[in-house]
Amino acid sequence: MKGLAKYITYRALAAVPTILGLIVVTFVLSHVVPGNPALVVIGPEVNPTELKIAEAEMGLNKPLYLQFFIYLFKLLQGNLGYTYIWDQPVSAEIASRFPVSMELALAALVIAVPIALFLGIGTALRVNKPVDHATRVSSLVAISMPVFWVGTLMIILFYFYLRWLPPSGQLNPLLTAPPHITGMMILDSLFTGNLADLLSSVRHILMPAIALSIGLIALLSRILRSGMLDVLGQDYIRTSAAIGLPRRVIVNKYAFRNALLPAITVSALYAAGLMGGVVLTESVFAWPGLGYYAYISIQNTDYPSIMAVVLISGLLFVVINFLADILYAFVDPRVAL
Amino acid sequence: MPDKTDPAEYVLYLDDLSVSYTLKGAEIRAVTNVTLGVREHESVGIVGESGCGKSTLAMAIAHILPQNSRITGGRIYYKGNVIADSGTGASYSFRMNRRERALEEKLNSIRWFGISIVFQGAINSLNPLFTVGEQMSDIFYYRLSDDREVARQKSRKLLSIVGLESWVMDAFPHQLSGGMKQRVIIAMAIALKPALIIADEPTTSLDVITQYKIVEELEKLRNEYNLSIINISHDISLVSHLSDRIQVMYAGRIIEALPESRFANVQHPYTRALIDSMPSLTEDVTNIESIPGAPPSLMGEIAGCAFAPRCAFARLECSSSSTELDSIVGKDHYVRCNVLPFRSGAAARKTTGQAADATTINSSDERKHLLSASGIRRVFKSKQGIRIGLKSTAASMDIVAANDISLELREGDTVGLVGETGSGKTTFSRIVGLLDEPTSGKLELMGAEINFSDRKSLTSFRPVVQTIFQDPFQSLNPRHSVQKLVAEPLEIHSPEMTDDERRHAVERMLVTVGLTPSSDYINKFPHQLSGGQRQRVAIARNLILNPKLVVADEPISMLDVSLRAGVLNLLRKMKEMSNMSMLYITHDIASARYISDRIMVIYKGQIVEEGTSDEVTQTPVHPYSVALVLASIGMEGNLSESLGENIFSESPAKAENMCKFAPRCPLARDICLSSMPDPVEFSPGRKARCHFAGEIYSNLYAKGYVTSRDLTSAFKGLAASASGIPQPRTTETALKPED
8 A cells, every 4th residue: 555655646746747837828828818808807998097007906017927926826825816707706706616517527427437337348248239339329429419519409309399307507496596515406405305406406407417428428438348348358357257257257347447447547538628518518508617607708708717717627637637547546556566 | 080989088078179260251260170089187288380270279178269259060078078069159258148048057067167277377367457366266256155265265275386475365467477477377277176277378478497387387286186288389399398199280170199299200291390490409400491381371161281382292182182180100190191201211300410510610710890799787777666576675776687798799690699588688689789878888889889879870880780679560660561661771871772773672682581572572561471471571671781780689489480490591591691790689599509609698687608509508507508408408307306496486686796596596505695706717718607617517518418418417416416516505595575
């Protein structure tokens, strides 16, 4: 275990320069793109003097490197700036929206992982059978469908025609939201025993979560399938077969763990693309999370918010990959020397 | 047909077995009409090259063939009961239908209780993600329903039977050496006391000496547990050492069944050619014969004899009329050949009986010095440290891969550098090939010292020194045609040539390396060529620059046995034609003897012995060279008997200033543990890095021992009497982890 602790420390330290780089890039990008933040704050029809005053108030007249250090200093204090669009500190906005997005992402995972495992292992064991071919074709279709299109289709089908599911939002507006405990509606209503809220929030999350999970299911099941096929041909699996170990042990214990390795890596990388998916999904379903926030902020050139969202999604990427590395080390003893 | 008797007399009986694969709609006949019986306590060897069907046979017996396989004819009997036929097949399905489930229930008492299988263990036979202990105890847990603790105890006991300590239980496979892993695999195979073990390439990719450990282990277990063993290998000497009788496979058929484990009386032209194509240590062989062509494709029916297209004795009817295994040559000796060219007399091996002309070396001392390396040392910094047992050493550790190596090469000289995995031979070859920079030491080429930091001057030396790599599957860019591959060095180093000139040069070169007519090959891509042809392209690519020195790093070890001689002969021919020099790197001392004028034996980064090829192979002095020679000639008896158990030890030398070989040496004395021996010149032109080189030499060879055949007893006597050598030390050397 000492080796593992060392490995984790090493990985965590290695993430520090990445995060610093991320902060620099975020800052530079937002100051390089055209558009004047001061203009956004005080509105387009102002005289130059007022603009100068606003710029001075926002520190925009200082040299860039100084602005960066001010930004960094504030960042370390948890101060992400102030959003004039929503009229409150960005950090407050993020704090309330982060769990909402998290809830959606977790719901997508809860749907995607079991289905992907089932499909991946199932098709590997039925290689070149009709089921396998059908799954391959449908994954291909699923991976190529953009999330906003799937989302719209789902709304048309399940809301417009079938009236099964609500098209947008987190909760029936007629209900009162449960008190803020985790910020995740399903969990909060569960904790407070509010059945009406629970039912409504589950019904609301279904469509966006499914829309978000489709790509992950397709990708993960393909990776698992090829990983499984590769492993099942190895000498050690053939030996296990000759030993006469029960098939469930060979497949679920010996082969599965090996097939999991590439799946971990790919899933972590997929997280990079997930933020884009979240922005689209949340916009389509008016899900009041970070993605929706990013969408509105970009529309309104709300710089502090955009920077914050980019920073947070970058951070998330680093953290998820860090977790994936650790998980990998747990699964594969060869990694943590 | 041989062995046509009651299947019940045999532990395992294959009755006219044929197995096919379906691949993309085509049928591949991997095994054709194989009849074979294995009696109780009998060890049967199956020899063949890759693709001859021997592994298919093994998997069919173990009932673990892939899903796309079919038994197209014949039966497999286990103790008189049919366990597989064309109805049941022998494939393994991870998802069983009802029929397969019923069959599997029948097989349940045979899997591992009756038949177990040992795959080539050094690479992939153990699951990398689980500890050895877990993988072993799962056998008892799931097959005997033992509880976990009992299963672990039984596993620990199994490990001790194969000579492994109990810390191995908690080790992951990557923490074990190849030999240790192979022993774990063998321990697993005997877990449920089977009647038969199938050993599929049980020692391949292990070092020569470690191979002997495994062989001895298998022999011991066979006697202890009354096992029957099927040994499958491409390695003739290994199979003959392990088996009571031998079957030779070619293109899915058994083409010769020998009643004994010797190859003295082989009759089939293929078997004979295979033996003649191998360099020998015990006989003076100046020429080995290569087998032309490559094994046939197994797609579709082969009319007539499968070997006919490559056979020197083939008649017209050989390629049309089919052949049967017949016993016309002697009792229990069956051959599938209608010609039987060797039948009349003991057509002995084509040897000239002349020793290699070692004299030429001494007489040509005026030849120019081409390369002189002195004191070459290469240290790798290891961040992670290396593992010894379960304990990893300090965070940073230097690995000395090459330690004070010196080498003089004159024009036209070939030096063989012989060593096992991790000996540093490749490290040194990369430095001589100008691909890596030594940590210290001096390298002179044609009188000029190489400055490794000056890239420009380094580039100017590149055409002079060329390297042939081990794996022709990886050393050639798969997207380039042969023309492009061979012309590329010219494009870089002779940019003034026109395309036409280059093309002509490539064509000439292809003819020289035996790829004729060149028009057949010039537009092909590597994947369309056999391994031997690929290696020829790699050689052409090297030689087109007319190098003065060729570094050949294990150029034949990835090739099929029947193709090796061709490449070896080609290298020899090139050497003679162009007066180039060669550094031949190998783990196979016999092939080094065949191709080299001088041999240097390397052990843990140090040259431990050097001399002319015949001297080193016929009168080896350093105990390590002795072990290498003994292991390579496939001697009778056990290596551990003549050289002591320690020879298999994997314990590293603990101190800087001790002999690196001392932990394994049968003659090691106290002085060996306290001081590192310098190279001793114990006879003119011969050096060995051993405190007792002189004594060993005079004791072993002064009394007239001339061949390595007598070495075993001589060395044994020497170790026992220790005449002229101080008394044995008493330090234990076993490898133990410190917790």
